[in-house]
Amino acid sequence: MSAPLIANRIAKQLKWEEIDPAAVTTLISIARNEDLEGWGLAEPPEQTGDITSRLLPKGSEQATARLIARNDLVSCGLPIVQPILDAYGAGASFKPALTDGKECSRGTQLGTIEGPARVILEAERVLLNFLQRLSGVATLTQLYVKALGSSPTRLLDTRKTTPGYRVLEKYAVACGGGFNHRMGLFDRVMLKDNHLAAAGATGGKKLAELVNSYRGSYPEMIIELEVDSIDQILPALDAGIENILLDNFSLSELAEAVSLIANKAATEASGGITLEDLPALGQVGVDFISTGATVHKAQWMDIGLDWN
Template sequence: MLTPATIERVVAGALEEDAPWGDATSEALIPVDASARAELVAREPGVFSGGEVFAAAFRITDPRTSVELIVADGEPFAAGDVLAVVSGPARSVLTAERVGLNFAQRMSGIATITARYVAEVAHTGARIADTRKTTPGLRAFERHAVRSGGGRNHRNSLSDAVMAKDNHLAVLTQGGLSVTDALRAAIDALPHTTHVEVEVDRLDQIEAVLAARIGTIMLDNFSLDDLRAGVAQVGGRAQVEASGGVSLETVRAIAETGVDIISVGALTHSARALDLGLDIRVDARGA
């Protein structure tokens, strides 16, 4: 999803937002012929993401600016590590600094927390996935960061798959059809390549949903005992996704119930921006 065109569009918009009429401070204080070298330095350990986005902030601001990425997306780093080096006209480096940092800090924060969730479920067979609970306009960036941390992406948008939740089922069955018949009628009208997932919140709903031959069943806010019972009841007839009540403290126990996927909204909606800094050295005039 994180294509060059998407990076260009979003980063250019962020730069326009941050300096709509130029950078008044840099233009007033920094000599036009000054150059600068800056290092992107980690103030705390984490997992890096957003290198190309960081670089784009400087390139779009001024094509004369170069960015050398020292650490690749998905690589862990320690406090004090240099993650990238920026060189170019000092005014341009200073103008792009905040936007570049904002993206790198946000994306690295998401990658770092995702990596912690992935580590918690190691050797269980469960996959950690994100949700659509992303910052509007930044979904491609945030979901790329989830992958940098070793997580998986759920459906990208409402257009990508059929995912029936309780409200959908309430409307679907209001004409008197059973859940099974209503789902079957809908599935029969879909292309054979369209994946169908259905959410349930009680064990007694599982059989009616599975009878419609869906691909994934989501067990929403189930207790651990009910998750184990649900996995046994499904018996391999569909993928089983667990959702709701997932935290770093609970995710291991959820994974050990035998579910295939654990979706975690907190990967994107609650991730803390990582503490990264740009340490700048301004060279002499005429450099």
């Protein structure tokens, strides 16, 4: 299979419909319970629930509120708003003003919530936490993608995600224009340096034999190999490797590696990559650049819930 075909098999973008609703419900339930019931504390609180909102005066039962972007951002997480509201009680509804993945300037209305005031007040912090976090990942991802300019090189995420929030954070990367690397240990063979060391196959014939053994066990799966030196590339190509991750290579080393691989496998650059590196890296000719920074360096966006 040619490198472009392999690259297209790798380059996936998670869609909201591909996320298990039960997983989202579980995360919402944890967030709700830690806010209302002290989930996670060794001793439960003496009182539970929103002790502030329950004493609101008569006449404040129904309300309308707007979600507003308070800084420029890429929207992400809007489909989770209604399930969050539903977790706090019946009657509150969310009407989005746009879809995920949209560039929004400061002051943009993301949507409107109508319903019982107490439900909206109880859910406010939790729904903002999800939106602000996911929009932050989408916004930073888009910044990285734009830094690649007109380069055909595509940006990949990694498994460096918040435990339990992987599908949501990878979805946010996709909303920002990035692509998703493997979802977990289950969907791609990826031989990293520690695997090679454990197998005693860091180079030469033993490396080729190791790759071939995995090809025999997983004939339909993409096999990816992490290399940290040029001399590991030819044995991997001889074994028919599909994707080569070039770890911590300099620009000149990347150029040499891409020339050596010559479209016999897809190529991926990784390791300590910064936003400032991307314009130059995009000109080297690798198929992918992978980084966990779009998740672990993302700042929360400022989104407010403004009462009408």
